[in-house]
Amino acid sequence: MGATLETGSDAPGDARLLARLALLAVLGSLLVLVLALGEGGLLVLGAGILGVVLCAAGVWWFVAHRGVPRVIGALLVFLAPAGVVVLFAYKGLWLTALILVLCWGIALTCARAALRRSRPERPQVATPAGRPARPVLIMNPKSGGGKVGRFGLVERAEELGARVILLDPDAPADVAELARRAVADGADLLGVAGGDGTQALVAAVAAEHDLPFLVISAGTRNHLAMDLGLDRDDPSRCLDALTDGEELRIDLGDVSGRAFVNTVSFGVYADVVQRPEYRDDKAGTALNLMPDLLVGDGVRRLDSLVDGAPLADQQALLVSNNPYFSPDEISGTGRRPRLDDGELGVLGIRVEDAAQAADLAVRGSQSSGLTVLSAHRVEVTVSGPAEPGGTPEQTENPGTEGSAEGQGISGAEGATEGQGSSGTQGAAEEAETSGPVEIPVAVDGEALRMPTPVVCTLRPGALRVLVPRDRPGVVAPPPAVDWRRILDLAFGRTVRTTPR
Secondary structure: OOOEEEEHHHOOHHHHHHHHHHHHHHHHHHHHHHHOHHHOHHHHHHHHHHHHHHHHHHHHHHHHOOOHHHHHHHHHHHHHHHHHHHHHHHHOOHHHHHHHHHHHHHHHHHHHHHHHHHOOOOOOOEEEOOOOOOEEEEEOOOHHHOHHHHOOHHHHHHHOOOEEEEOOOOOOOOHHHHHHHHHHOOOOEEEEEOOHHHHHHHHHHHHHOOOEEEEEOOOOOOHHHHHOOOOOOOHHHHHHHHOOEEEEEEEEEEEOOEEEOOEEEEEHHHHHHOOHHHOOOHHHHHHHHHHHHHOOOOOOEEEEEEOOEEEEEEOEEEEEEOOOOOHHHOOOOOOOOOOOOOOEEEEEEOOOOHHHHHHHHHHHHHOOOEEEEEEOEEEEEEEOOOEEOOOOEEOOOOOOOOOOOOOOOEOEOOEOOOOOHHHHHHHHHHHHHHOOEEEEEEEOOEEEEEEOOEEEEEEEEEEEEEEEOOOOOOOOOOOOOOHHHHHHHHHOOEEEEOOO
């Protein structure tokens, strides 16, 4: 993406006003600190920061250790913020703290509003679409806790002229093969009511035959549906596209020959979802495995090449089909503002101890433990223990909803990882002696194993998606606050920006 020169004076007047209000609120918070120096202003600031640091350290000890350290970590998570509140009340500083929080809240609100109004989102182009004559929809009755039955999706789809293939939970099926047979029988649209992993498998067939694809939000998290602006509360509304729809062209991810619509996760999250017990006890399984995955002996680290640039020794790596708006937002509610920018989002995390966890909590995306990039090609290998093997083996039936659906670095979810020469050489030597090295990979929440190097790319505009003309739409996520740009907006200075 090329950069463009833009001046703060070109921004709308309300954007300039909001930027100035944001700066005034920041000055107000500084003024409160100065005036309250004799009454504990610095104590308020110091206690607040210390509380965040202790809470972050507690989270790390709770997640990365067992036994007494885990108990201490849990106590810190609860006692650190409680202690700060008690200190403010005991010292009579609660009013100062409240005013500081209000000033900073106003500053962030005005700053984000200014940034949003200065650079309005470029709407995704939708084209009129005719009514499909022979739509075929594949539905998973177990997906999303039984949304197919609860919302009467089979009956509603058949009323609109669609042929429904209802999966049998007790008889695993190859949904990609079912989709290919439907195309051979004359289907002119393919659709899925199921998790994002199933969506990706059928979307690949639709893209292969240049057929429109219908997303029905009947999964658990429905990340793709959310980023398409579909109704996630009532999946039956997605079926309105069959009679009154329009088409969007979006990108389709590819990971070593397998399509993905949302994310590909490597490292800690991918290791956890491989376990059979994860599906029934996600939190318990994760807590049981995390100490060994984060600080145990022989911990696996990831190396990668991101558009040829190396990034090494990451604990977790998330590659997304188009970047998420902000690395701080990658969670169950994280959003991608666009699905047609033709770039992969890459996010890598490396946190070795409580100090680095605290740094990540305080500095967020500016922390050295978090790497955020965008790329066109990501090649992932492993440094440390890995398992020899052959072709990718799926540990979860593709015809059922995956053990997890969607983002994760978690959240959140992602940095690019560089392929260090030592890690690459070690992987190559092991491959020569014991066959291809396999690593765990979570593709749209589906647990897989793939031989290294695992290559992620993007097929720009490969997928035609049919969406209802009347749909909730995509809620613009709050922009990450860039104070340098706020200053440029407030004082009308020239700034170099990248068009969205």
